[in-house]
Amino acid sequence: MKNIPVHQLKDRVGLAGIEISRFKAGDLPENDETLGAHRDDHYLFFLLEEGEASLMIDFQEVAFSTNTLYYVLPGQVHHRVNNEIAYGWFLAVDPMLISPDYRSVFENQLLLQQPCLLDAKQMQQFRNLLNILHEKYSEDERGPFYVHIVHSLLQSFIGMVARNYGQVNWPGVQLTRPVQLSQQFKKMLSENMRSIKSPSAYASKLHVSESYLNESLKKTTGFPVSYWIMQEVMMEAKRLLYYSELNVKEIAHDLGYDDHTYFSRLFKKTVEATPLDFRHQYRK
Known part of the structure; x- marks a missing residue:
C-alpha cells in the first residue's frame, strides 16, 4: 500500500x-478494506451503549467501555481492533455541518482525544x-423538510458532544511539536482564511519554514497546508450557500x-458541483 x-x-x-x-456485537464491515488502516475526510462519532471495543488511532490503541462517547477527526489514521461484544451508535458527518465553535473544541485535542x-x-x-435522528434519517429524503429536520437533530447531537468534551481536560498528555504547530495553524487558518490563502504566509506568521509546516x-x-486552506475556504463557501441568502458573487x-467566476471554477473543481447546483441539492 x-x-x-x-x-x-x-x-x-x-x-x-x-x-x-x-x-x-459481531457486526463486521462489508469488505476487508475497511478493516485496514485508513483516513476519512469527515468526522466519525461513536456512542458505546454496552460492551467493549477498541480502535487504533494514529498508532495509539483506544479502548471503549459501556456508556462512552468518542470521535475521530478528519485525517486521523485509524482502524478497528475489536468490537466483537459491542453495542452502540456510529455517525459519519460532513465537516461542513460542524460549526467553527464546535470544531475548535474537537480539534484543540488533536490526536489526543479520549x-x-x-x-x-x-x-x-x-x-x-439518536433514535429520533436515525428514524428521521431513514425516511424518504424527497419528503418535505427532510434535510432541515435531519440537520436540526444533528446539530443538537453535535452540540451535546461538544459540551461534554469542552468540560474535560486530559492531564499528563504531552503534545509533540508537529501537533502543536498543526493546532496553531488550524486556529490561525480559521481566523484568516478570508484574507490569507498562501501557505508561505501562514508559515511566516508561525515563524517556521513552509517546508516544515507542510511536513x-x-x-x-x-x-x-494547501489542502487545508482550500478545505477551510470551501467549507465556509458551503455553509454560506446553505445557510445564507447571499448570491455566488457576494459569497466569492x-x-x-x-x-467570482474564478471562485466558481475553483468550487466546482473542489466540490465537483457548481455553487448553484450545491445550493439546490441541499435546499430542495
Whole structure:
C-alpha cells in the first residue's frame, strides 16, 4: 500500500451529508478494506451503549467501555481492533455541518482525544436523540423538510458532544511539536482564511519554514497546508450557500475572491458541483 486510503463521505451518503447506524456485537464491515488502516475526510462519532471495543488511532490503541462517547477527526489514521461484544451508535458527518465553535473544541485535542464517560442521565439523552435522528434519517429524503429536520437533530447531537468534551481536560498528555504547530495553524487558518490563502504566509506568521509546516501537517493529518486552506475556504463557501441568502458573487467577495467566476471554477473543481447546483441539492 503506497498511500493510506482516504474514505470520502460523498461516495456513500445522500442529501443529508451524514450516515448513521446502530451496530451490535459481531457486526463486521462489508469488505476487508475497511478493516485496514485508513483516513476519512469527515468526522466519525461513536456512542458505546454496552460492551467493549477498541480502535487504533494514529498508532495509539483506544479502548471503549459501556456508556462512552468518542470521535475521530478528519485525517486521523485509524482502524478497528475489536468490537466483537459491542453495542452502540456510529455517525459519519460532513465537516461542513460542524460549526467553527464546535470544531475548535474537537480539534484543540488533536490526536489526543479520549473516550468521554457519560452518566446515566446523559446516556439516556443521547439514546433518545439518536433514535429520533436515525428514524428521521431513514425516511424518504424527497419528503418535505427532510434535510432541515435531519440537520436540526444533528446539530443538537453535535452540540451535546461538544459540551461534554469542552468540560474535560486530559492531564499528563504531552503534545509533540508537529501537533502543536498543526493546532496553531488550524486556529490561525480559521481566523484568516478570508484574507490569507498562501501557505508561505501562514508559515511566516508561525515563524517556521513552509517546508516544515507542510511536513508537520502531513505528519499529523496526512495532507499539506494547501489542502487545508482550500478545505477551510470551501467549507465556509458551503455553509454560506446553505445557510445564507447571499448570491455566488457576494459569497466569492466575502471569501476574498475579486473574480467570482474564478471562485466558481475553483468550487466546482473542489466540490465537483457548481455553487448553484450545491445550493439546490441541499435546499430542495
